[in-house]
Amino acid sequence: MSDASRKAGAMPVNDQASPNRRPNLSQTWIRRRYAAERRFKLYGQLAVLAAIAMLAVLLVSIIGRGYTAFYQTSISLDVMLDPAKIAVDGKTDPETLMAADYQGLVKDSLKDMFPDVTSRGDRRNLYALVSNSAGDVIRQAVLADPALIGTTQRFTVAADDNIDMLHKGFIDRNLPESERVVTDQEIAWYDKLVAEDRLSAGINTTFLSSGDSREPEQAGILGAFMGTVFTMLVTVVLALPLGVMSAIYLEEFAPKNRATELIEVNINNLAAVPSIVFGLLGLAVLLGVFGMPRSAPLVGGLVLSLMTLPTVIIATRAALKAVPPSIREAAYGIGASPLQVVLHHVLPLATPGIMTGAIIGLARALGESAPLLMIGMVAFIVDVPGGITDPSTVLPVQIYLWADSPERAFIEKTSAGIMVLLAFLIAMNAIAIFVRRRFERRW
Template identity: 60%
Template sequence: MTDMSPSERPKGWASEEFVNNLAKRQRSEKRFRRMGLGAIVIALALLATLLVSIIGRGYTAFIQTYITLDITFSEEIIDKKGTRDPVDLRAASYGNLVREALRKEFPDVTQRRELRQLFGLVSKDAARQLRIMVEKDPEIIGKTVPVTVLASDDVDMFNKGYIPRDVVQDDRRVKDNEIKWIDSLEAAGDISTQFNSRFFTGGDSREPEMAGIAGAMVGSLYTLLVTFIISFPIGVMSAIYLEEFAPRNKLTDLIEVNINNLAAVPSIVFGLLGLAIFLNVAHLPRSAPIVGGLTLALMTLPTIIIAARASIRAVPDSIRNAALGLGASRQQTAFHHVLPLSMPGILTGTIIGLSQALGETAPLLMIGMVAFIADIPGGAFDPATVLPVQIFLWADSPERAFVEKTSGAIMVLLAFLVFMNALAVLLRKKFERRW
């Protein structure tokens, strides 16, 4: 039929109507391809715009402004008795050392209002830093040492260009005299920018320059650990039972329908469930990773069960029949043959479910993990927060410096999500078997 010459084909094939319809279908196919390609281009453009916006605002969160001052560790302020008692050293007013250093740097500043502005150039963390230095080396008392201390958030924002100097003084947080002092320090080489290690090692703070994500990262780790310990074994055992042992009747059909429906339930509903069961009934500690992990485990279970069932179902029946034919029981067949072969797909689904749980905020807000937590949690029962909630809290803060902290935390969260999804893809590529 395909070897016929045009003259030998049926007349309908060569008719004008057939040719026009064929050309119309081909044009329709080309339009569809262009639409699909256009949709992909638009999606990539929007994604690139989002990433550029986040990175453009957040990369400066990884650097911080510091001021170098000549600090005189006066014995009159630190240890009047001269006993070097650790209790007295810890209780000394180290903030006075910073203020005295600023007075010496700018002796012309005498008015109370200007002095308050001058002292505001340095972060409140400077006093803690000096205290740690004295506690580590009491021999430093009585000496004058150049110390690099953390600048305030306003100085940091000004140094990074987020606060312009060419606007009216009333419209910016950094005033003219503060700009003059900053320029003087910069001309003397006393202002520098360094990698902001505190962002990764410190907990949350009311002061933007002192805020970090370590507490939220540890809280996320404990929460995900509890989620995995609860959801993985229950989800895998449920999938094995439903696929290998459960009879096919109306009850199992009802269970399957409910599992599929639970996978589509809004996450805030699981938050309400966790609030009702784990807090109001079980009286577990509020804002603790144990409660967050249990709540997210309920949300992740349907995803793991569905993925595990699909992976178990993909194992050929010939594997089961061969094991049964050699005398293995159904339990031995399921756990010694079917489960190991389906484990790559199960792990992939589990990682995807955990990555979804890592980015959830609504259920954790319902169980009280929105509280301000400055300390890094030491266990699953300690008060904690997680990265998405930390981002939510910072985004609601009025200080300009928290904008870059928010974007920086989003970058870290996206890096974790990309890593977990890439790990799922690698596991599937490495261990997946095609039958």
């Protein structure tokens, strides 16, 4: 056979082999692509599970440390309401009753319960078993019913924070005395109170109904909560309308020139400015130039409004751009003016996106503490604020103050404050989500 015939005879073999290889290569490439897609999907699922696990660990840690702050240890005392110490010279007018030494009556009750305690130092430690607010409980009862004077009544008063921690199990009584905040003698007094069924645990109404205090058992979250409410009200009233109106003008009406481009660039830059810079601005301008009240929700709301405005503007512009052009064209087609097109057609359809931007901006503002520290909202405020000009603090700052306190009881107060802050954030977001769903449209 000649070389030519051999080549001719070999040609069909090669022609038949080549088409068979192509499907194999194509199928292999497809299998690899599907395998890569499955791996990518798996990586995404693992990332979501890791995020959920971290969130669960965080929440369990916070709740595990903070739920005990919502109940408090109390001590039942039999107090003799001695007329000689309450109704001086037989007077029972409110001024006389208000000025009486009710804490001294509490001390007399403790001395009667522990007659073997005679030294001055031991009695001082004995009196420390109860909170120094115990006298206020008796004062309120006597003012409400002066007929109680001269009788012996049982009052339930708050225990000291160390006794509270011991009763909740946060203090290991098996440790050496030098490593405990309570002495062996105080533990013996505690055991006697337990044996006589004088210790009880109930809902800590003080934590939910009072302001801050240097004493952990008297510290409450209401002052910081109301300060947060007033501050966020000022922020919402200022940032949301101004941000939406600014975005509408820039997106729908402003001419496209260098001036508007410069404004847009500055807005984007302001969204990335550290929050403490806005605090310095509030300190220098709002307090220094305009003389606004220090530590007031009004000033805090103004500072947080400036910080939130860029986020609201950017999100609102994105929501306006997402509205289909056909909506505008149809509105113009029926004779609507540019203002009517925006207000009656574009803005309602962009409301869900606007509310999303509001949620992001207000959530950031709610968790900020650095700018508020600069304007004095870190001050120790006992009274619950009644308006936007009253001195107050906010939940993030209150949590910071409690976290910096050395007492063990403030640890649970810190975690409980975080729980209240998260609940406030969830409630605020729920309202915004409801509004967003209410105006949501599909096309």
